[in-house]
Amino acid sequence: MSKARAHTNIALIKYWGKADQALILPATSSISMTLAAFYTDTAVTFDAALTADTFTLDGKLQAPQAAARVTQFLDLVRQRAGIATFARVQSDNHVPTAAGLASSASAFAALALAASNAAGLELTPTELSRLARRGSGSASRSIFGNMVIWHRGTDDGSSFAEPLPINLKLDLRMIAVVVDDMPKSIGSRVGMQRTVATSPYFPAWVTANEAAASAMQQALTDGDMATVGALTERSAMMMHASTMAANPPFTYLQPVSLALFDYAAELRANGFQVYATADAGPNVKLLTTARDADRVLQQVQGKFNVKAVMSGPGPAARIID
Amino acid sequence: MSKARAHTNIALIKYWGKADQALILPATSSISMTLAAFYTDTAVTFDAALTADTFTLDGKLQAPQAAARVTQFLDLVRQRAGIATFARVQSDNHVPTAAGLASSASAFAALALAASNAAGLELTPTELSRLARRGSGSASRSIFGNMVIWHRGTDDGSSFAEPLPINLKLDLRMIAVVVDDMPKSIGSRVGMQRTVATSPYFPAWVTANEAAASAMQQALTDGDMATVGALTERSAMMMHASTMAANPPFTYLQPVSLALFDYAAELRANGFQVYATADAGPNVKLLTTARDADRVLQQVQGKFNVKAVMSGPGPAARIID
Structure with missing residues (x-):
């Protein structure tokens, strides 16, 4: 065992x-x-x-x-x-x-x-x-x-x-904001396949996201939080944009997902380091820093009727017991 | 004069x-x-x-x-x-x-x-x-x-x-749904320029939308409402997706705009011929038919706290007085 x-x-x-x-x-x-x-x-x-x-x-x-x-x-x-x-x-x-x-x-x-x-x-x-x-x-x-x-x-x-x-000066936190815990109507495997097969934006997605991956490695090395955050939001936006151009178009984002992206921008305008991302579903994850995480969590929970859970970076997979 | x-x-x-x-x-x-x-x-x-x-x-x-x-x-x-x-x-x-x-x-x-x-x-x-x-x-x-x-x-x-x-069997109506009457934060001229200059999806947008224009001419000639509607939604989605991939990303869609696109799909599932589109702002326009226009207008006004105005096709520009 x-x-x-x-x-x-x-x-x-x-x-x-x-x-x-x-x-x-x-x-x-x-x-x-x-x-x-x-x-x-x-x-x-x-x-x-x-x-x-x-x-x-x-x-x-x-x-x-x-x-x-x-x-x-x-x-x-x-x-x-x-x-x-x-x-x-x-x-x-x-x-x-x-x-x-x-x-x-x-x-x-x-x-x-x-x-x-x-x-x-x-x-x-x-x-x-x-x-x-x-x-x-x-x-x-x-x-x-x-x-x-x-x-x-x-x-x-x-x-x-x-x-x-x-870079050690980056002390990242992630806040998972739960918008909806229902099963997705289009699973990620099917959604990917439809995007690859029908979205005219898919080839450009591949090229642009690959460039973003290179830029992200540099930003992580530099400890440049603003660039780490901007690249994070941009990769998510490009991914979701690629599905909107599929045939037929679809999106995993719900109205409240979009509202959370907008709210992250509003918090940034107020001096918080916080950037939004989302995967193949409506839930939004907020990338932030140890400095701002508690207050961002509080603000989001105050503004939206959602559950939100914060996490720091985790360890590698390992044998236990 | x-x-x-x-x-x-x-x-x-x-x-x-x-x-x-x-x-x-x-x-x-x-x-x-x-x-x-x-x-x-x-x-x-x-x-x-x-x-x-x-x-x-x-x-x-x-x-x-x-x-x-x-x-x-x-x-x-x-x-x-x-x-x-x-x-x-x-x-x-x-x-x-x-x-x-x-x-x-x-x-x-x-x-x-x-x-x-x-x-x-x-x-x-x-x-x-x-x-x-x-x-x-x-x-x-x-x-x-x-x-x-x-x-x-x-x-x-x-x-x-x-x-x-x-095709004369197409008797189209348009319902303008007013989500927000504030001036846009990014005007359409600036938004277009940023998309052309920075969105990796722009070249594919041009090719795909040009193909959609050809397909739309055929669908209008055929009087194929389902295809006219699907092409309408797809062109709008591809346009808004092109801005989401701009650098920095931006979108004209507000949460309620997305909710209206979702609602059009819901109404379609209930047998209405209605398709959503949106321009460089959060307002949504619903393309529908003379048969369904009144009921769609009623349903949208019942569901959302928005103003909505219906119109039929209009005439050419002309000298008056």
Whole structure:
């Protein structure tokens, strides 16, 4: 038995669109912050007595259909380890109820580490990141702590995440603002596919976001918060703009999402260092600093009827117990 | 003295971005509907006794600064007519208070017709459209009634509007929904320039919107309302997406604008033929049919705390009195 913990992450420079569906090679590189407050604990036991994989999530045994993605992922591990045994997988999400952050990133990063360890594989962090990527693209980033870049790469070997050096004067915080905890009407996989296939803006998105990833690395090295923030907002805006030009057009942003972007600009005008981002859903995440985080959280909760949770940077995925 | 009336228009296929600032050559062709309910009446008198142009708007004499754009336009007319006389310009906007449609389109179309007529020029509608274009791009379309295409062209001679044939079974209505009657924080000229100069999506916008203009002509000929509506929403979404990718990003859409786009989709799901569009501001215009217009108007007013005004197709610019 092996048990691992991995933290969720939020991309400042977004991952949107795959270059290869099967290998989950992204069209663009992405840069994220791993969050201390939200994580998944997953225990994996390969057991010769089992006649199928079992997957228990938050104490609840999942139906085979819901477990299919876990089984597919375990197949990759079994193939690599040269074993044919089924596994018992027990997973617990430590995400505040309705935080809207129950992401597949921490789930597949924890599963990759626990399963590979339980199968006797001794993977380097880079190998682990590549493996986690096959479960869910953004899971490749949750193998590492703090600030992480996922290189898009050109094949399975070159598409992996690694930690990014960041200037010590940047003391970043992320506030997750929960606008809506309903399942999305268009999941991120389908949304990406429609954007890649039909948005005339997709090729320019790839080029511009790749340039933003380079600029972000420099800004993180320089400790230039204004540029880190501006690039964060711009990557999010470009991502959401790419879906609005899809055919038919769609957007994950809800009216209140837009209001939160506007409010971040208003807070900036009042001297706060705060920048908004959003993923494939209406929830907004606010990137801010240790200096301003408490007051930003207070202001947002005072202004909007929303739940909001703050987090600092989180550690890398690791074996626990 | 010559007095002219021109109606405002709303683009279904948007004009966004100039290929030539001085000549006002647009980067893309556009297709609009001229609206019966909203128009400008403008009287022009060239008077040798005047020592400067005077411009009275809605009964109020304007300061020289506010009149500068009118004088610049009159210079084009004087140059063409070979006269040097100053003019008295009296303009009245017949736009319901706060309808958010006080556009420069009807203003410069009426001015072009009244001034050229008062100066003794006998311009064809095509020449008039080219002239109006120099005052404000969208004014080129307000020279004509009903459905109009403005060909982007490659020079002054080839960039003009003309009426489009449309299938008689299409009985279109437009509902202007007033979200906000405050002046925009980023005017359309500045917004276009920033988009052209900094949005990586601009070249794809031009190509995709040009294709949408072709498809729209076919759909109007076929009388295919679902396609007319889908192309209308898509052109608007692509236009607003192009500004979201500008640097720095910006959007004219406010939270309630987005809510109105969502509501149009909801009404469609309930069997109404209604499609949303928006220009360089937060107000939303709903394209619908004679069959559904009254009920859509009622539903929108019941759901949102907004003013809304309905209009049918309007006539071409003409000399009145």
